[in-house]
Amino acid sequence: MKIIEGGRGKPWLSRLSLRFPTSSRTMPLGFAAPTERKPVIAYVGLGANLGEPEKQLTEALARLAAAEEVEVLKVSGFYRNPPLGPPGQPWFVNAVAKVRTRLSPEELLRVLKNIEQAMGRVTRERWGPREIDLDLLLYNGEVLSGPDLTVPHPEMQHRGFVLVPLAEIAPLAWHPVLKKTAAELEAMLPPRERECLEKLT
Ligand code: A4P
Numbered sequence: 519m520k521i522i523e524g525g526r527g528k529p530w531l532s533r534l535s536l537r538f539p540t541s542s543r544t545m546p547l548g549f550a551a552p553t554e555r556k557p558v559i560a561y562v563g564l565g566a567n568l569g570e571p572e573k574q575l576t577e578a579l580a581r582l583a584a585a586e587e588v589e590v591l592k593v594s595g596f597y598r599n600p601p602l603g604p605p606g607q608p609w610f611v612n613a614v615a616k617v618r619t620r621l622s623p624e625e626l627l628r629v630l631k632n633i634e635q636a637m638g639r640v641t642r643e644r645w646g647p648r649e650i651d652l653d654l655l656l657y658n659g660e661v662l663s664g665p666d667l668t669v670p671h672p673e674m675q676h677r678g679f680v681l682v683p684l685a686e687i688a689p690l691a692w693h694p695v696l697k698k699t700a701a702e703l704e705a706m707l708p709p710r711e712r713e714c715l716e717k718l719t
């Protein structure tokens with residue numbers, strides 16, 4: 519199991535012993551294979567509000583840790599918080615993981631999407647309820663803008679459920695567009711964005 523540091527008070531991490539098959543990838547000609555690249559740091563946001571959200575976050579973390587070329591270095595606490603988006607949906611549980619990876623951002627996004635699919639995520643309305651959602655928040659201090667991937671995640675600076683767990687595990691994580699650290703962005707949030715979070719672990 520490649521979870522290096524579990525964070526404070528997370529006995530559930532040491533209990534993770536699941537192994538999941540990972541898909542083999544083919545590399546287009548002219549691109550370096552993941553094993554030839556230098557590892558970089560990225561941050562992944564996790565969220566769920568259907569089924570058993572805490573269990574699903576734990577399973578998603580185990581699957582992420584089992585993915586080829588991905589190490590989970592640190593995991594934040596789990597935070598219960600009200601939904602942002604269409605009304606009438608259950609509260610979310612959110613967390614953030616720090617990973618070290620040799621995957622490109624597109625490959626890492628593919629791993630995240632594969633995990634969502636393997637865990638039975640059903641496509642519903644945008645910002646609607648979900649079994650599991652994995653977002654790439656930050657990748658190696660890079661700025662990326664493509665049809666399928668925008669990094670940093672374009673909404674992260676507005677969201678307590680992203681910035682509070684991110685600042686918990688990586689206060690100095692750098693937002694390359696806003697030129698601020700996670701702790702600075704968290705401090706700029708309206709108080710209600712922090713006050714509505716209930717830390718579970
Ligand atoms: N995509 C582009 N950039 C990224 C990125 N950095 N990370 C594309 C992940 N995906 C990215 O995502 C739609 C498409 O976004 C993907 O196919 C990918 O190519 P999706 O997960 O299928 O759909 P979505 O999540 O409904 O849409 P979106 O716009 O990604 O929403 P968010 O920003 O993920 O917000 N309230 C609380 N309390 N907690 C939450 O976690 N999450 C959402 C979803 C809304 N309300 C919430 C929460």
Ligand code: MG
Pocket residue numbers: 651652653
């Ligand atoms: Mg998403």
